[in-house]
Amino acid sequence: MKTVYVDNAATTAMCDEAVKAMVECMSSAYGNASSLHHIGQEAAEVLFAARQDVADCLNADVNEIYFTSGGTEADNWAIRNAARLGSRKNKNHIISTAFEHHAVLHTLKKLEKEGFEVTYLEVSEDGYVTPEQVRNAIKDETCLVTIMYANNEIGTIQPVKEIGQVCRDKGVLFHTDAVQAVGHVKIDVAEQNIDMLSLSGHKFHGPKGVGALYCKKGISLMGIMQGGAQEKNKRPGTENIPALAGMAAALKKACAELDKNSAYISSLRDKIIDGILPTVPRARLNGGRDARLPGNVSFCFEGIEGESLLLYLDLKGICGSSGSACTSGSLDPSHVLLALGLPHEIAHGSLRISLSEFNTEEEADYIIEELPKVVNRLRDMSPVWERIMKEESENGLQ
Amino acid sequence: MAYSKKVMDHFENPRNLGKMDDADGVGEVGNAKCGDIMKIYLKINDGIISDVKFNTFGCASAIATSSMATELIKGQKVEDALELSNKAVVEALDGLPPAKIHCSVLAEEAVKAAIADYYTKNGIELDPAIFGSCSGGCENCDHCG
Ligand SMILES: Cc1ncc(COP(=O)(O)O)c(C=O)c1O
Ligand SMILES: [Zn+2]
Numbered sequence: 001m002k003t004v005y006v007d008n009a010a011t012t013a014m015c016d017e018a019v020k021a022m023v024e025c026m027s028s029a030y031g032n033a034s035s036l037h038h039i040g041q042e043a044a045e046v047l048f049a050a051r052q053d054v055a056d057c058l059n060a061d062v063n064e065i066y067f068t069s070g071g072t073e074a075d076n077w078a079i080r081n082a083a084r085l086g087s088r089k090n091k092n093h094i095i096s097t098a099f100e101h102h103a104v105l106h107t108l109k110k111l112e113k114e115g116f117e118v119t120y121l122e123v124s125e126d127g128y129v130t131p132e133q134v135r136n137a138i139k140d141e142t143c144l145v146t147i148m149y150a151n152n153e154i155g156t157i158q159p160v161k162e163i164g165q166v167c168r169d170k171g172v173l174f175h176t177d178a179v180q181a182v183g184h185v186k187i188d189v190a191e192q193n194i195d196m197l198s199l200s201g202h203k204f205h206g207p208k209g210v211g212a213l214y215c216k217k218g219i220s221l222m223g224i225m226q227g228g229a230q231e232k233n234k235r236p237g238t239e240n241i242p243a244l245a246g247m248a249a250a251l252k253k254a255c256a257e258l259d260k261n262s263a264y265i266s267s268l269r270d271k272i273i274d275g276i277l278p279t280v281p282r283a284r285l286n287g288g289r290d291a292r293l294p295g296n297v298s299f300c301f302e303g304i305e306g307e308s309l310l311l312y313l314d315l316k317g318i319c320g321s322s323g324s325a326c327t328s329g330s331l332d333p334s335h336v337l338l339a340l341g342l343p344h345e346i347a348h349g350s351l352r353i354s355l356s357e358f359n360t361e362e363e364a365d366y367i368i369e370e371l372p373k374v375v376n377r378l379r380d381m382s383p384v385w386e387r388i389m390k391e392e393s394e395n396g397l398q
Numbered sequence: 399m400a401y402s403k404k405v406m407d408h409f410e411n412p413r414n415l416g417k418m419d420d421a422d423g424v425g426e427v428g429n430a431k432c433g434d435i436m437k438i439y440l441k442i443n444d445g446i447i448s449d450v451k452f453n454t455f456g457c458a459s460a461i462a463t464s465s466m467a468t469e470l471i472k473g474q475k476v477e478d479a480l481e482l483s484n485k486a487v488v489e490a491l492d493g494l495p496p497a498k499i500h501c502s503v504l505a506e507e508a509v510k511a512a513i514a515d516y517y518t519k520n521g522i523e524l525d526p527a528i529f530g531s532c533s534g535g536c537e538n539c540d541h542c543g
Contacts, residue, residue, distance in 0.1 A: 303455065304455065305433055305434070305455055305456050305457055305460070307457035307458055308409070308456065308457055308458050308460075308461055311409065311458050315410060333433070344430065344431040344432075344433075345430035345431060348430065348433045381412070381415055381416075381453050381454060381455075381461070382435075382453065382454070382455040383426060383435050383436075383437040383453045383454070383455055384430050384435055384455040385455070386417075386453065
């Protein structure tokens with residue numbers, strides 16, 4: 001059986017360039033970057049070059065990049081830091097959205113317990129927030145606006161530059177969780193008015209367990225641990241040079257090939273969307289089509305449940321993902337789909353297909369061929385679908 | 399979280415899948431809000447469950463537990479089928495991940511609801527000790543929230 005891996009928003013396969021960079025570090029540049037001898041200095045050079053590459057991809061300065069263990073740590077760090085700066089000035093209000101990743105949401109929930117007030121902006125039914133919403137929500141006490149660049153489930157891209165401008169005008173810090181966007185859409189932190197940004201290596205064909213926080217010069221950044229002098233004393237501990245080098249190599253490649261990849265991947269995306277929506281009744285695309293990640297396809301199919309859909313697809317070799325309740329261990333389906341205003345019944349039947357440049361036309365065709373069969377199979381055994389069809393025929397008779 | 403081979407087998411090849419036009423008892427439990435709904439059809443002859451079919455909206459463990467539950471009660475006396483516990487279904491499937499146990503409760507309840515329907519249709523009083531006050535419709539049921 002062939003494998004069609006279309007869960008690239010969860011994680012990606014590593015590209016050859018990243019693997020090569022990592023292996024080189026492990027076999028030759030194995031030194032500690034803090035050591036003065038030449039083996040240590042070789043590692044220090046790799047570290048510096050990796051930081052420079054990441055900075056270049058964001059149009060940031062090399063001194064504005066702090067390596068972390070991934071997106072989660074970068075999100076926690078940025079938000080905690082802004083909260084700390086805020087509370088020094090008795091500013092304890094934060095603005096975010098209802099459909100952030102849990103790395104952001106759960107950090108905010110924790111801050112609420114500690115006395116912060118958080119405004120969660122409502123998301124439109126096609127998955128966007130507006131700069132006006134942000135402007136209207138900012139108060140004198142607001143110390144941070146944190147809004148994701150692109151949503152991990154439905155792929156919608158927020159008007160980051162305009163939101164950043166509102167924050168600049170009002171003198172409020174702006175952080176964006178760009179984990180799903182970096183390497184996939186053009187990002188320029190200077191031009192887009194971004195103060196802090198989180199990224200993660202494994203979302204663009206780099207390794208897992210490594211990421212970075214961009215923190216604009218002039219913003220005081222607190223250390224998260226005590227220890228050595230690494231990461232300008234802010235994040236001590238001997239650097240994971242192979243991971244950093246792998247991430248930097250992957251990002252460099254992703255950014256160099258961004259236009260080409262984005263055009264190709266979005267053509268696969270549109271092919272799948274246009275191949276499924278007209279042929280499967282009562283299917284919907286979650287999230288608007290215009291400002292959308294090149295690789296994101298997010299469907300809801302009425303009358304079926306996402307986990308069984310996911311697993312039947314897996315039996316055909318197709319690896320996707322679902323925001324259904326039963327995969328998360330709670331009875332509630334994905335908070336992202338609920339934030340769009342979808343009823344529970346429909347949100348349970350979600351499927352996310354997330355593509356990369358490693359996917360082929362043939363794979364897209366295979367999905368378009370097999371997905372409707374699986375949906376039909378599940379609908380044939382669904383009492384919910386039976387009811388929907390009964391109501392439809394009764395309404396039709398009237 | 400991984401499913402046992404048995405669960406995957408019943409999920410891939412559900413036993414007794416389908417509907418029944420001339421069922422003697424039909425039970426439907428769960429609601430779409432919480433993500434799992436099971437509907438069980440019973441054919442009953444001389445107090446014995448001679449045939450059973452099911453339809454399920456839900457996750458893989460909901461489908462597998464429906465399938466296994468129908469296997470366990472097929473050919474049984476109605477009174478014996480009433481004793482079916484979700485624990486027995488889970489054991490017959492070689493276990494379920496802890497987060498999925500709630501999905502198996504529905505199978506036990508669906509069987510009970512179908513038998514309750516059969517009893518009601520035949521003028522047999524429902525023993526509250528067995529059937530409790532559950533009407534079968536789970537809209538207001540605690541565990542579905
Ligand atoms: C939007 C978003 N933020 C944060 C994360 C967390 O990143 P990491 O897995 O590197 O900690 C992810 C990935 O799971 C994500 O999609
Ligand atoms: Zn379930």
